[in-house]
Amino acid sequence: xxxxxxxxxxxxxxxxxxxxxxxxxxxxxxxxxxxxxxxxxxxxxxxxxxxxxxxxxxxxxxxxxxxxxxxxxxxxxxxxxxxxxxxxxxxxxxxxxxxxxxxxxxxxxxxxxxxxxxxxxxxxxxxxxxxxxxxxxxxxxxxxxxxxxxxxxxxxxxxxxxxxxxxxxxxxxxxxxxxxxxxxxxxxxxxxxxxxxxxxxxxxxxxxxxxxxxxxxxxxxxxxxxxxxxxxxxxxxxxxxxxxxxxxxxxxxxxxxxxxxxxxxxxxxxxxxxxxxxxxxxxx
Ligand code: GUN
Numbered sequence: 001x002x003x004x005x006x007x008x009x010x011x012x013x014x015x016x017x018x019x020x021x022x023x024x025x026x027x028x029x030x031x032x033x034x035x036x037x038x039x040x041x042x043x044x045x046x047x048x049x050x051x052x053x054x055x056x057x058x059x060x061x062x063x064x065x066x067x068x069x070x071x072x073x074x075x076x077x078x079x080x081x082x083x084x085x086x087x088x089x090x091x092x093x094x095x096x097x098x099x100x101x102x103x104x105x106x107x108x109x110x111x112x113x114x115x116x117x118x119x120x121x122x123x124x125x126x127x128x129x130x131x132x133x134x135x136x137x138x139x140x141x142x143x144x145x146x147x148x149x150x151x152x153x154x155x156x157x158x159x160x161x162x163x164x165x166x167x168x169x170x171x172x173x174x175x176x177x178x179x180x181x182x183x184x185x186x187x188x189x190x191x192x193x194x195x196x197x198x199x200x201x202x203x204x205x206x207x208x209x210x211x212x213x214x215x216x217x218x219x220x221x222x223x224x225x226x227x228x229x230x231x232x233x234x235x236x237x238x239x240x241x242x243x244x245x246x247x248x249x250x251x252x253x254x255x256x257x258x259x260x261x262x263x264x265x266x267x268x269x270x271x272x273x274x275x276x277x278x279x280x281x282x283x284x
Contacts, residue, residue, distance in 0.1 A: 002225070002247070002254035005147050011263035014146075018270050019059040025277060026060070032277035033062040034092040034118065034269075035084050039077065039103065040070030044230075045096045052094075055266045061273060064090070074103045078111050085113040091280060092118035092273040097168070115280075118272045121167060129172055132179045136272060141173035143264025144205065144226055145180070151253065153203075153224060155182040161198050163187045163214070163241075164207030169228055173205060194218075206241035214242040222252040228261050 022032060034056060038049045049065075056063035068077065077095075084093050093116045099105050114124040120136035128135050148155065160182040164170040170186055177184045187197055198204055198218040206214045207228035219225060229241030240257030248254055255261055 001249055002251035003151075005151060005224075005226070005253050005255040005260060007143070007147055007255060007261055007264040008259040010147060010150055011267040014267040014271065015055065015059050018061075018267075018274055021274055022060045025274070030277050030281060031062055031089070032091050032274050033064065033089055034094065034273045035064040035066060035090050037066045037068060037077075037080065037093070037095045039068045039072060039096070040100050042096075042098065045098070049096050052266055052269060055270055059270060061270055070100050072100075072103075074107065077103060077108060081108065081111045085111075085116060090116065091276040092116055092269075094118050094269070116276065118269055118276065119168075120172065120272070126167075126172065126175075129175045129179075132175075134179075136276075137176070137268075138168060138172040139268040139272065140169050140228065140261060140265045141176050142272075143261060143268040144173060144228070145176050146268065147226075147255070147261070147264050148203075148224070153253070155180045155203055157181060157183070158202040159183050159185070159200055160203040160205070161185045161187060161201035162205040162207065163194070163198065164205075164209075164228070166207065169207040170205075173207070177203075208241045210241055211239045212241075212243040214247065216243065216246040216250055219247055219250050221250050223250075224253040225251040225255070226261065227255050227257050229257065230262060 036049055036052055053063050053065055084090050093112050095108055109121045114122045117125055117136050120138040125136040155177055160177045162170050162173055165186050165188040174184050174186050187194055195218045199220050201223055203224045205226040209229055211231040211233050225242055227240035227242040231239050233239045238258050
């Protein structure tokens with residue numbers, strides 16, 4: 001039976017460590033502060049944003065909750081970002097994705113100052129990650145690497161197969177894995193013979209956004225399986241991209257959903273904000 005990679009437990013430990021860090025920063029007059037922008041009323045986004053604010057509050061990190069109408073223009077949103085870029089009390093800026101159709105997400109991503117880009121989605125930060133000189137690292141991939149490391153799992157020389165090529169998970173995770181000397185394959189919707197490829201994986205990452213996409217037949221016995229999916233099944237239950245019940249007896253390690261990658265993402269966001277606050281004083 002697979003060992004559970006317990007992101008929930010690890011994120012609580014991380015939160016405790018960060019809480020101590022934040023107290024010590026505050027005693028030096030540094031107050032880490034994160035601005036989170038939510039445009040519109042996407043149900044899933046509201047839940048994610050609420051969880052971010054809750055964790056911030058728990059650890060003593062200040063968070064600004066900016067809710068904007070779904071009808072806001074791109075120009076208005078750009079103006080809001082410019083004012084946060086110029087606000088020296090704000091260390092991190094996050095615009096929750098997806099955005100409404102009238103707004104170009106790439107233009108928004110590029111408008112956030114790279115030094116406040118807690119998501120690490122700005123091309124400057126993605127470029128630095130790609131050349132193995134990272135500044136900000138996207139939170140979900142960073143959380144996956146942190147989780148593996150905490151369980152003593154090295155990816156050096158391992159076959160890593162990432163299913164999904166999104167800018168948020170698949171692409172940055174491929175760079176992080178490569179930086180740790182893994183042999184990386186990124187599979188996606190055009191990939192042929194997907195199951196043959198996933199069965200070669202020592203580390204298999206599912207970031208597709210489809211419930212039960214990875215089944216027992218797709219997994220090599222003993223593999224480390226990372227389930228990034230957050231989907232609702234027909235019964236409204238939260239499920240990942242991996243058919244967990246049938247994969248668990250085969251895999252060596254498995255992240256649960258919920259309680260795996262999700263809490264790590266939020267913990268990494270907090271960690272990045274605290275680091276930005278420290279770095280803002282060191283002018284890194
Ligand atoms: N939507 C889904 N995941 C993310 C994330 O990590 N950051 C932002 N900004 N939006 C998201």
